[in-house]
Amino acid sequence: MKQKKFLLPESEIPQAWFNIQAVMPNKPMPILNPATREALKPEDLYPIFCEECSRQELNVTDEWIPIPEPVREAYASYRCTPLVRAYDLEKALGTPAHIYFKNESVSPAGSHKLNSALAQAYYAKQEGITNITTETGAGQWGGALSYAAKKFGLECAVYMVKISYNQKPYRRSIMNTFGATITPSPSMSTRAGKDIITANPNDNGSLGCAISEAIELAVTTSNCKYTLGSVLNHVCLHQTVIGLEAEKQMELAGEYPDTVIACFGGGSNFSGIAFPFMRHNIKDGKKTRFIAAEPASCPKLTRGKFEYDFGDEAGMTPLLPMYTLGHTFKPASIHAGGLRYHGAGVILSQLMKDGFMEAVDIEQTESFKAGVLFAQTEGIIPAPESCHAIAATVREALKCKETGQKKVILFNLSGHGFVDMGAYDQYFGGSLQDFHISDEELAKFIKSADDLNK
Amino acid sequence: MKQKKFLLPESEIPQAWFNIQAVMPNKPMPILNPATREALKPEDLYPIFCEECSRQELNVTDEWIPIPEPVREAYASYRCTPLVRAYDLEKALGTPAHIYFKNESVSPAGSHKLNSALAQAYYAKQEGITNITTETGAGQWGGALSYAAKKFGLECAVYMVKISYNQKPYRRSIMNTFGATITPSPSMSTRAGKDIITANPNDNGSLGCAISEAIELAVTTSNCKYTLGSVLNHVCLHQTVIGLEAEKQMELAGEYPDTVIACFGGGSNFSGIAFPFMRHNIKDGKKTRFIAAEPASCPKLTRGKFEYDFGDEAGMTPLLPMYTLGHTFKPASIHAGGLRYHGAGVILSQLMKDGFMEAVDIEQTESFKAGVLFAQTEGIIPAPESCHAIAATVREALKCKETGQKKVILFNLSGHGFVDMGAYDQYFGGSLQDFHISDEELAKFIKSADDLNK
Numbered sequence: 001m002k003q004k005k006f007l008l009p010e011s012e013i014p015q016a017w018f019n020i021q022a023v024m025p026n027k028p029m030p031i032l033n034p035a036t037r038e039a040l041k042p043e044d045l046y047p048i049f050c051e052e053c054s055r056q057e058l059n060v061t062d063e064w065i066p067i068p069e070p071v072r073e074a075y076a077s078y079r080c081t082p083l084v085r086a087y088d089l090e091k092a093l094g095t096p097a098h099i100y101f102k103n104e105s106v107s108p109a110g111s112h113k114l115n116s117a118l119a120q121a122y123y124a125k126q127e128g129i130t131n132i133t134t135e136t137g138a139g140q141w142g143g144a145l146s147y148a149a150k151k152f153g154l155e156c157a158v159y160m161v162k163i164s165y166n167q168k169p170y171r172r173s174i175m176n177t178f179g180a181t182i183t184p185s186p187s188m189s190t191r192a193g194k195d196i197i198t199a200n201p202n203d204n205g206s207l208g209c210a211i212s213e214a215i216e217l218a219v220t221t222s223n224c225k226y227t228l229g230s231v232l233n234h235v236c237l238h239q240t241v242i243g244l245e246a247e248k249q250m251e252l253a254g255e256y257p258d259t260v261i262a263c264f265g266g267g268s269n270f271s272g273i274a275f276p277f278m279r280h281n282i283k284d285g286k287k288t289r290f291i292a293a294e295p296a297s298c299p300k301l302t303r304g305k306f307e308y309d310f311g312d313e314a315g316m317t318p319l320l321p322m323y324t325l326g327h328t329f330k331p332a333s334i335h336a337g338g339l340r341y342h343g344a345g346v347i348l349s350q351l352m353k354d355g356f357m358e359a360v361d362i363e364q365t366e367s368f369k370a371g372v373l374f375a376q377t378e379g380i381i382p383a384p385e386s387c388h389a390i391a392a393t394v395r396e397a398l399k400c401k402e403t404g405q406k407k408v409i410l411f412n413l414s415g416h417g418f419v420d421m422g423a424y425d426q427y428f429g430g431s432l433q434d435f436h437i438s439d440e441e442l443a444k445f446i447k448s449a450d451d452l453n454k
Numbered sequence: 455m456k457q458k459k460f461l462l463p464e465s466e467i468p469q470a471w472f473n474i475q476a477v478m479p480n481k482p483m484p485i486l487n488p489a490t491r492e493a494l495k496p497e498d499l500y501p502i503f504c505e506e507c508s509r510q511e512l513n514v515t516d517e518w519i520p521i522p523e524p525v526r527e528a529y530a531s532y533r534c535t536p537l538v539r540a541y542d543l544e545k546a547l548g549t550p551a552h553i554y555f556k557n558e559s560v561s562p563a564g565s566h567k568l569n570s571a572l573a574q575a576y577y578a579k580q581e582g583i584t585n586i587t588t589e590t591g592a593g594q595w596g597g598a599l600s601y602a603a604k605k606f607g608l609e610c611a612v613y614m615v616k617i618s619y620n621q622k623p624y625r626r627s628i629m630n631t632f633g634a635t636i637t638p639s640p641s642m643s644t645r646a647g648k649d650i651i652t653a654n655p656n657d658n659g660s661l662g663c664a665i666s667e668a669i670e671l672a673v674t675t676s677n678c679k680y681t682l683g684s685v686l687n688h689v690c691l692h693q694t695v696i697g698l699e700a701e702k703q704m705e706l707a708g709e710y711p712d713t714v715i716a717c718f719g720g721g722s723n724f725s726g727i728a729f730p731f732m733r734h735n736i737k738d739g740k741k742t743r744f745i746a747a748e749p750a751s752c753p754k755l756t757r758g759k760f761e762y763d764f765g766d767e768a769g770m771t772p773l774l775p776m777y778t779l780g781h782t783f784k785p786a787s788i789h790a791g792g793l794r795y796h797g798a799g800v801i802l803s804q805l806m807k808d809g810f811m812e813a814v815d816i817e818q819t820e821s822f823k824a825g826v827l828f829a830q831t832e833g834i835i836p837a838p839e840s841c842h843a844i845a846a847t848v849r850e851a852l853k854c855k856e857t858g859q860k861k862v863i864l865f866n867l868s869g870h871g872f873v874d875m876g877a878y879d880q881y882f883g884g885s886l887q888d889f890h891i892s893d894e895e896l897a898k899f900i901k902s903a904d905d906l907n908k
Contacts, residue, residue: 001464001465001523001526001527001530002527003464003530004464004527004530004531005464005530005531007461007463009461010455010457010458010459011455011457069455072455073455073456073458076455076457076458076459077458077459077538077832077833078833084531088605106560108832108833108834108835109833110872147833150830151542151833169875169876169879170624170872170873170875170876173875173876173878173879174835174872174875176878176879176882177826177829177830177835177875177878177882178829178830179830372631375631375632376604376631376632376633378531378562379531379532379562379563379601379605380562381562381628381631416872418564418624418628418870418872418873419624419872419873419875421623421624421627421628421631421873422623422624422627424627424630424631425623425627425630428630428631
């Protein structure tokens with residue numbers, strides 16, 4: 001019997017996260033205070049984030065950051081996650097490529113998001129915080145944080161992007177079951193939300209807007225901290241458990257990836273699977289390709305601009321040096337809610353700029369076509385976000401079919417689609433749309449970032 | 455770090471299923487032809503089922519039945535499933551009991567059902583069948599069979615109980631994604647369905663009725679066989695991979711269960727976790743208790759009668775010796791659709807009669823209360839069916855708290871509840887009902903079985 005899954009016991013859960021900032025040839029440019037344009041120090045972030053997360057955010061020296069034992073214990077409820085050889089997908093594509101995927105969908109919340117949620121909730125509890133708040137797009141991060149908060153005994157308030165709140169009622173129910181309070185965003189409960197509703201009463205919401213609301217709640221509530229599910233350096237750090245495990249598992253499989261692929265919203269699951277392998281490109285001369293699969297309707301890496309921008313719509317965050325579509329960007333209503341974000345994480349943007357990674361854009365219908373093929377061959381119904389990684393994988397595997405190259409492709413299955421079946425219904429019903437944004441339209445949004453860089 | 459999960463590599467997937475019929479002190483009474491009242495032979499079942507399944511159904515001699523290698527290979531996409539120690543649930547209950555659960559929710563279809571679906575689809579393919587059909591209640595069996603059919607290259611038609619079809623649209627979408635055709639039952643596509651609709655145009659459907667429709671389709675279509683997801687001996691046989699793995703995993707944990715618990719619809723997941731341990735009660739003098747958790751609104755084991763009855767509503771099946779509420783029983787509209795069945799499997803009924811197992815009945819609200827506690831402690835949102843097993847586990851664990859006994863309890867987490875979040879919404883909204891059925895009402899239904907035994 002050919003081995004299908006490569007498993008590790010929970011004793012192999014990594015002891016430390018890999019901090020790629022320590023080995024980057026060009027360190028990320030500083031995060032700036034928008035008023036003074038001075039580089040931020042960790043203590044400048046304390047009003048918003050936990051202190052430990054703030055320090056991790058700006059730590060460019062320690063290559064390895066120990067994972068606290070209670071976080072490892074919490075990881076043990078689902079980690080190490082399986083690495084799986086997609087034999088049936090390979091066969092269906094007729095490709096000589098070897099396709100592997102890391103299955104992060106087995107986590108309680110159904111996605112990789114729990115890897116950082118547990119860490120952030122743990123640090124909050126340690127620092128005497130009682131309440132945490134956040135935004136969520138598709139609801140995967142919100143679900144993960146809700147469970148993590150319950151696990152460590154914290155109250156949790158989630159601002160959920162309004163379109164997802166309406167499209168994905170089951171995600172709401174999941175957060176509710178884990179004991180969180182959920183508010184659709186934009187809401188009337190914050191000044192940021194009220195401003196957006198005033199400007200456009202029918203606003204569908206965006207991650208950028210929900211972030212503004214959650215930050216406002218955190219800074220105006222005592223004993224309450226904000227948490228973020230992607231983009232930030234410490235979130236990408238926490239996700240590296242994915243790739244660190246995958247590295248050992250690829251060894252068990254006797255292979256090393258030529259290509260590593262993940263979908264890309266703010267960059268968290270991409271960082272998780274990519275960074276541990278990328279360190280061997282940086283340090284050991286390996287030549288692995290890293291491909292970020294972003295939605296064609298939210299093309300920050302393929303069509304965005306590298307410059308300073310806000311991380312949120314209302315401009316409450318520090319200025320981040322990143323590939324951005326402008327913080328006023330209004331992403332189309334694709335089902336992959338977790339990819340509807342205007343910017344790429346700071347570390348990722350620098351790596352992109354320096355040529356360590358590349359990006360492709362995927363139309364919504366192409367992503368679901370690939371997702372259905374994956375479901376019918378490998379049996380797992382993927383989240384709409386993960387469908388983008390699968391589509392990029394299919395493209396690469398078909399190239400191998402043409403050239404006859406037996407490449408080893410590894411992609412991250414960031415989550416399952418059990419709560420996104422409405423999107424699959426639309427796909428089969430033929431009503432799923434692709435969204436095109438013209439250069440002119442895009443330029444208008446990017447101007448909101450340009451204006452900050454004058 | 456305390457070990458949380460006990461894993462086995464896929465090389466440890468059992469090589470053979472355990473056939474409890476071979477070791478039962480009293481063999482099950484024969485299955486009868488309703489017209490002649492003669493005991494059925496395997497060949498009498500060939501028009502309905504695959505030949506190999508028909509032989510397995512009536513095999514009372516072979517203790518071990520080899521698992522074909524392609525089925526083991528298909529199992530490898532999710533097996534061996536984890537055995538998990540529920541430390542956080544124990545802590546929340548303040549019980550000295552050690553609680554373990556076997557996590558069958560990690561299968562592609564989200565439940566244990568795939569264990570038999572893959573076997574049945576494989577045998578069908580081997581025997582040159584092109585189409586398979588079945589019924590489904592909550593949709594777990596239908597989802598599993600849809601994927602299994604796709605896996606082995608068969609067409610699949612599913613009759614889905616109408617109330618579940620309407621309550622659980624995501625389950626439909628899952629079957630659709632795996633390429634199956636789904637019809638709500640009762641339907642106008644069969645004579646059985648038309649008769650039921652004629653008698654009651656608003657009939658919500660039942661497993662018994664959907665079975666009638668699927669059997670009718672199978673016997674009136676060439677090259678088409680019927681498959682069943684529970685009740686039958688060969689289905690219970692296929693599920694024993696659950697308990698066989700759990701036995702090895704409990705050994706890894708250094709414990710042996712005092713109590714084994716599973717929810718009970720027709721008996722498939724119960725058989726799966728229980729039979730391998732029960733063989734040590736039968737053969738080696740072990741004293742493990744086996745508790746079937748059935749819904750109070752469908753109490754076949756606690757309030758039903760042991761006698762011959764039809765397996766379906768329209769009376770198309772052979773006569774089965776079983777605990778039954780009468781084949782005309784109309785189960786209340788509980789969310790645990792998989793438990794809405796009037797009878798218990800033949801083997802299970804004999805074991806119940808002979809005192810090898812016991813049963814408890816659980817109200818719907820009690821089941822969800824336990825399910826929410828489990829979700830908030832262990833992080834997995836359980837299927838409404840599995841909530842019954844959890845509720846029975848909570849009862850036993852609280853008894854241990856009273857007595858101070860440090861019992862080892864093992865339950866089967868048959869599936870996850872990601873596609874049942876609407877039920878959780880109702881629970882939190884306070885609109886979830888319990889259903890009471892009086893002795894008088896019950897007697898009327900049981901009379902439909904009594905009449906067959908005169």
